[in-house]
Amino acid sequence: MKVLKFGGTSVGSVQSILTLVDILKKESANAEPPVVVLSAMSGVTNLLLDMAERASRGDGFNEQLKELEERHFATVKSLLDVQRQNPVFTKLKLFFNELEDLLQGVYSLRELTLQTKDLILSFGERCSTFMISKVAEQRLGATIFLDASEVIKTDSSFGNARVLTEETELLIRNFYRENPGKLIFVTGFIASNHAGRITTLGRGGSDYTAAIFGSALNSREIQIWTDVNGMMTADPRLVKKAFPLEELSYTEAMELSFFGAKVIYPPTMIPAFLKKIPIVIKNTFQPDFPGTVIRHDCHSSHLPIKGISSINQISIINVQGSGMVGKSGFSGRLFSLLAREQINVVLITQSSSEHSITFAVHPAEAVKAQKMIEAEFELELEARKIDRPQIEEGLSVLAIVGENMKQTPGISGKLFHALGRNGINVRAIAQGSSEYNISVIISTVDMAKALNAVHDAFFTELKKTLNVFCLGTGNIGSTLFRQLSEHSEFLKQNNGILVKIAGISNTRKMVFDENGLSTENWRAALEGSEHTADLAGFIARIKAMNLPNCVFVDNTASPKPIDFYEELFRSSISVVTCNKIGNSGTYEQYKRFKDTAHSHGADFFYETNVGAGLPIVRTLKDLMVSGDRIVRIEAILSGTISFIFNNFNGDASFYDVVKLAQEKGYTEPDPRDDLRGTDFMRKMLILARDAGHVIEPADISIGAILPQSCIDANTVDDFYGELKKAGEYFNNLKKEAARSGKVLRYIGKLEDGRVATTLQMVDENHPFYMLSGSDNIISFTTDRYKERPMVVKGPGAGAEVTAAGVFADIINVGAQ
Ligand SMILES: NC(=O)c1ccc[n+]([C@@H]2O[C@H](COP(=O)([O-])OP(=O)(O)OC[C@H]3O[C@@H](n4cnc5c(N)ncnc54)[C@H](O)[C@@H]3O)[C@@H](O)[C@H]2O)c1
Ligand SMILES: N[C@@H](CCO)C(=O)O
Ligand code: NA
Numbered sequence: 001m002k003v004l005k006f007g008g009t010s011v012g013s014v015q016s017i018l019t020l021v022d023i024l025k026k027e028s029a030n031a032e033p034p035v036v037v038l039s040a041m042s043g044v045t046n047l048l049l050d051m052a053e054r055a056s057r058g059d060g061f062n063e064q065l066k067e068l069e070e071r072h073f074a075t076v077k078s079l080l081d082v083q084r085q086n087p088v089f090t091k092l093k094l095f096f097n098e099l100e101d102l103l104q105g106v107y108s109l110r111e112l113t114l115q116t117k118d119l120i121l122s123f124g125e126r127c128s129t130f131m132i133s134k135v136a137e138q139r140l141g142a143t144i145f146l147d148a149s150e151v152i153k154t155d156s157s158f159g160n161a162r163v164l165t166e167e168t169e170l171l172i173r174n175f176y177r178e179n180p181g182k183l184i185f186v187t188g189f190i191a192s193n194h195a196g197r198i199t200t201l202g203r204g205g206s207d208y209t210a211a212i213f214g215s216a217l218n219s220r221e222i223q224i225w226t227d228v229n230g231m232m233t234a235d236p237r238l239v240k241k242a243f244p245l246e247e248l249s250y251t252e253a254m255e256l257s258f259f260g261a262k263v264i265y266p267p268t269m270i271p272a273f274l275k276k277i278p279i280v281i282k283n284t285f286q287p288d289f290p291g292t293v294i295r296h297d298c299h300s301s302h303l304p305i306k307g308i309s310s311i312n313q314i315s316i317i318n319v320q321g322s323g324m325v326g327k328s329g330f331s332g333r334l335f336s337l338l339a340r341e342q343i344n345v346v347l348i349t350q351s352s353s354e355h356s357i358t359f360a361v362h363p364a365e366a367v368k369a370q371k372m373i374e375a376e377f378e379l380e381l382e383a384r385k386i387d388r389p390q391i392e393e394g395l396s397v398l399a400i401v402g403e404n405m406k407q408t409p410g411i412s413g414k415l416f417h418a419l420g421r422n423g424i425n426v427r428a429i430a431q432g433s434s435e436y437n438i439s440v441i442i443s444t445v446d447m448a449k450a451l452n453a454v455h456d457a458f459f460t461e462l463k464k465t466l467n468v469f470c471l472g473t474g475n476i477g478s479t480l481f482r483q484l485s486e487h488s489e490f491l492k493q494n495n496g497i498l499v500k501i502a503g504i505s506n507t508r509k510m511v512f513d514e515n516g517l518s519t520e521n522w523r524a525a526l527e528g529s530e531h532t533a534d535l536a537g538f539i540a541r542i543k544a545m546n547l548p549n550c551v552f553v554d555n556t557a558s559p560k561p562i563d564f565y566e567e568l569f570r571s572s573i574s575v576v577t578c579n580k581i582g583n584s585g586t587y588e589q590y591k592r593f594k595d596t597a598h599s600h601g602a603d604f605f606y607e608t609n610v611g612a613g614l615p616i617v618r619t620l621k622d623l624m625v626s627g628d629r630i631v632r633i634e635a636i637l638s639g640t641i642s643f644i645f646n647n648f649n650g651d652a653s654f655y656d657v658v659k660l661a662q663e664k665g666y667t668e669p670d671p672r673d674d675l676r677g678t679d680f681m682r683k684m685l686i687l688a689r690d691a692g693h694v695i696e697p698a699d700i701s702i703g704a705i706l707p708q709s710c711i712d713a714n715t716v717d718d719f720y721g722e723l724k725k726a727g728e729y730f731n732n733l734k735k736e737a738a739r740s741g742k743v744l745r746y747i748g749k750l751e752d753g754r755v756a757t758t759l760q761m762v763d764e765n766h767p768f769y770m771l772s773g774s775d776n777i778i779s780f781t782t783d784r785y786k787e788r789p790m791v792v793k794g795p796g797a798g799a800e801v802t803a804a805g806v807f808a809d810i811i812n813v814g815a816q
Pocket of ligand 2: 159668674797
């Protein structure tokens with residue numbers, strides 16, 4: 001036999017009642033009929049309470065009473081055949097008359113006792129259960145209506161009565177025995193005391209009724225039918241990726257019960273827990289969904305944690321002082337005091353230095369607790385053995401829960417890594433030695449971010465979401481969006497990371513969407529946005545959105561975003577940049593970026609600063625961290641100049657080849673940066689710094705490629721004009737090289753901390769002789785790669801390879 005309980009929404013409408021009857025039909029088809037426990041129709045308990053309070057204030061309540069009657073009558077009319085309606089109307093009318101008399105009494109006396117309130121509230125369950133038992137009867141055959149006050153006996157604590165278990169169980173068993181094979185409908189929530197007065201069972205009361213019946217009748221299972229698909233991994237209002245759990249242990253269900261949207265109130269399940277009866281949470285509105293099973297032995301899940309619980313508003317009180325150290329009885333006094341005053345303590349921490357005890361309470365009780373402590377420890381305070389207790393507000397508790405975390409190392413590491421990476425400060429920590437709950441106290445404003453980051457960290461079969469903000473929609477920026485869109489399917493299948501574009505800005509407009517902008521139609525969204533571009537505003541909005549796992553991507557060639565890198569790092573937001581200006585400013589700035597990123601748990605990835613997508617920055621880093629020492633770096637790192645020298649042959653003029661390099665997207669937005677050697681200088685500077693040298697831009701000697709007239713050109717147009725005029729100069733260079741069987745190469749070198757770039761003519765024996773297209777080449781001579789250097793070679797400029805490098809850096813942030 002099973003006990004099925006249906007909550008307020010499941011009995012709240014004609015449609016849901018029909019579904020309920022269908023569920024019962026299936027349940028009764030080839031088994032013993034279940035015992036059905038029902039709540040009041042959704043909203044009815046509140047309406048009854050409202051009427052009672054109005055009456056006690058001397059306000060009218062007839063409108064509400066009428067609403068209540070009409071709702072039930074309309075339901076009867078929709079669900080019952082005409083000839084069956086009358087007896088039901090009569091019984092309901094009797095209920096409503098009695099209720100009216102009661103409310104009238106409250107109105108006359110202007111007094112609402114807890115006892116009367118319980119009686120008034122009982123009409124919700126009585127009306128709904130009677131009515132639905134009759135609806136079921138019409139479709140399924142004879143049913144029995146049981147007012148639970150006849151069998152559940154309690155003490156006289158009205159409002160939250162204590163059940164007299166033995167007596168109750170006996171009465172339930174007798175009743176069941178006297179009605180064999182019948183479909184029994186029981187009112188949830190209500191009971192009675194020995195004098196026969198109606199009492200109620202407090203919070204989660206109907207669940208409790210179900211558990212009491214389940215336990216008394218040794219039922220096979222208790223089903224709790226509600227309006228969600230089960231217990232979720234986290235509060236679904238804050239975590240979009242939260243999903244219903246298949247299976248939980250009782251302990252886990254208890255620990256997870258702190259969600260805002262409560263599915264069940266686990267303390268009510270204790271009778272079932274003691275008898276090891278499985279509890280199944282089911283959705284009336286999706287009856288075929290399996291729901292969540294809460295059971296004693298739960299083996300199927302391998303997940304180390306089952307869910308993340310959250311309590312949204314708490315205050316902490318810190319009691320500290322040297323007088324507490326090594327003193328037994330102090331915490332005993334403190335917590336006895338709180339217990340005496342009925343102040344519920346949510347969480348306690350004390351470090352082994354015993355210098356302070358921190359505990360969390362509901363904000364409404366914080367001041368009272370503080371005052372009580374001050375009074376209790378007056379002498380210690382006066383003697384300065386302890387300090388005045390301090391209250392801190394605006395805090396919340398986040399807890400990861402799961403029995404499998406027991407004896408599993410790395411769980412707390414993962415939790416704190418996720419919090420730390422997102423810049424979330426942990427105010428206090430608690431973990432019991434039973435190891436099925438680790439609780440942290442954090443600032444309430446960080447709750448959504450923390451929940452999502454921690455959810456991503458533990459439920460890895462779902463994708464980790466990176467929230468990406470892109471600045472610059474030119475050559476590289478737009479190519480990146482295209483690549484993201486082309487590879488989204490691949491990423492979905494093969495990578496644990498979901499890249500969500502949460503914001504985009506160019507120099508005209510900016511647009512935000514925390515649900516993610518389309519990588520295909522981003523341009524329309526940006527153009528259509530109401531926000532005019534404003535870099536400081538863009539950064540402020542990124543911070544205010546406070547999303548987890550954020551990455552800022554700088555795809556500009558502008559010095560402006562550089563000013564915001566540190567601010568981003570300080571908010572634990574990682575930066576991926578192909579913009580070289582940041583790393584090639586002062587050494588002090590370069591160092592500060594690294595340090596700030598590091599100390600705030602953020603990443604700073606700039607692989608494309610050198611050799612576009614080629615693995616150069618990463619390779620150098622690997623050499624350095626593994627203890628190698630750079631002896632020499634020789635490199636061709638300008639894709640543009642490489643392309644020019646590789647294509648400056650035949651009839652094409654130097655001018656034409658430069659134009660072609662720009663068209664192909666190899667040059668900087670301003671091609672003078674390439675041809676004056678600035679871009680190459682920046683790359684050598686960044687490599688030298690990454691190789692451990694404290695070096696400034698002015699320390700680098702830049703060899704000229706251009707005649708002075710071109711170097712001096714003030715605008716890009718002037719520059720091209722001068723370049724055209726200087727055709728003869730470049731032709732002569734080319735001829736001179738050809739005469740001696742050589743080619744032109746612009747080569748950078750780092751040795752002994754000195755960096756220079758020079759234009760050279762090299763013969764076929766030189767390792768840099770054979771290059772084509774926009775190839776870069778870099779050779780690292782190190783202590784370990786001494787005889788034969790390590791060489792990286794390949795296309796080192798162009799939108800495709802650069803955007804791909806930026807893409808890889810973004811994914812790398814997600815992998816950390
Ligand atoms: N082209 C390559 O092969 C290559 C290789 C490696 C690195 N890079 C680097 O990539 C960066 C971008 O190059 P690109 O070819 O895409 O240049 P681009 O000129 O096509 O695009 C840059 C975009 O940034 C925008 N921008 C500038 N300042 C801005 C601001 N303050 N706010 C918002 N947007 C702003 C510009 O309007 C422009 O649309 C450069 O720093 C370049 O050095 C390029
Ligand atoms: N303009 C750069 C792009 C790659 O950083 C080059 O030509 O090498
Ligand atoms: Na690179």
